[in-house]
Amino acid sequence: MAESAPAEALPLDVAWLRAHPLPQPVSGADKNARGRVMVLGGCLTVPGGVGLSAEAALRAGAGKVRVGTVAPAAIALGALLPEAAVLALPVSPEGEIDAPPEGIAEHLSRCDAVVVGPAMSSEPHASRLLGGLLAQADWTAGLVIDAAPLLGLSAHAEALRARGAPAVLTPHVGEIAGMLECDAEVIERDRAAAARSAAERFGAVVVLKGGSTLVAEPGGALYGYTGGNVGLATGGSGDVLAGITGALLARGCSPLEAALWSVWLHGEAGRRCAETIGPLGFLARELLGFIPQVMRSGDQE
Structure with a gap:
């Protein structure tokens, strides 16, 4: 059973879904009109993880x-x-994406959202990659930051706050502890306060993953989702969540709407895996096939 959300958290439920339907492509829209996403991540240790985000x-x-x-x-x-x-990006001796080459910049203007960090394992390399992206002054695409770049995010706080639209950050407890430069035990004592603090510090929408997932936005609003299950605590699950979020930003959702819808879609896909495969042992890649079905059911709520 998922842990309960804090009492002050607004529920992410059917009422919220009805009030905030997903943007739909117009009849006859081509693939460019449906949103273009760039996913930057992966390393030689986990070469396939970034593929989960992309799919x-x-x-x-x-x-x-x-x-x-x-x-x-x-x-x-x-x-x-x-x-x-x-x-194909240059690889460092450690098997990570090397400092961002000039070649990435030319692709940024042709995307609507960027997901950076999935399946990267080195904080220094991930931080350099993120810094290179944030240094592109004319880049206005949506931004999702996941995994290793979160651990060194303090170095980029000013650049993140200066963005025209908030980034979406998707930490677990250990990563948000790194973001706030404190111990994980402090986070666990008051997860709501941690999510809100990170949202203010980085001017971002923060998705704090866990037994219950909390979503905080700058200004203090807090939402809670308790529909997940323990089976979602598996390798690659967060990569899937990050990819969904990037797609919804590219399709035209606001950062908060993209974060909340992605949490719900991810959690409901996990519920269907638990029902059809078993409560434990389903794989992150098995979530993928359920996303369109859950998205259709959410649109009909």
Whole structure:
């Protein structure tokens, strides 16, 4: 059973879904009109994880997805996910994406949302990659930050607050502890306060993952979702959540709406996996096929 959300959290429920329907493409819209997502991540230790984010973005309705990952993994990833374009990036001796090459910048103007960090394992490399993106002054696409870049996010707080639209940050307890430079035990004592503090510090929408998921926005509003299950606590699950969020930003959702809808879609996909496969042992990739079904049911709520 999922833990309860704090009493002050607004519920993420059917009433909220009805009041905030997902934007729908017009009849005859081509794939560019459905939103273009770039996913930057992966490393030689976890070469396939970034593919989960990319496929999740496609399953959540994005029209085009481009994946930037370490060069040795690029061809294999492209073969496994033929629906996505692949950008081979320089690899460091540690097996991580090296400092951002100039080649990334030319792609930013052709995307509506960027997901950075999935399946990266080195905070220094991830932080340099994020810093290079934030340094592009004319870049206005939606932004989702996941995994390793979150651990060094304090160095980018000013740049994040200066963005025209809030980024969406998707930490678990350990990552938000790094963001706030405190111990995880402090976070666990008051997860609501931590989510709100991070939202204010970084001028971002914060999705604090856990037994119950909390979503905080700058200004103090807090939402809670308790429909997840323990089976979602598995490798790659967060990569799927990040990809869904990127797709919804690209489709035209506000950062808060993208965060809340992605939490609900991810949680409901997990519920369907638990019902059809079993409460434990389903894989993150098995969430992917349920995303369109859950999205359709949510639109009909």
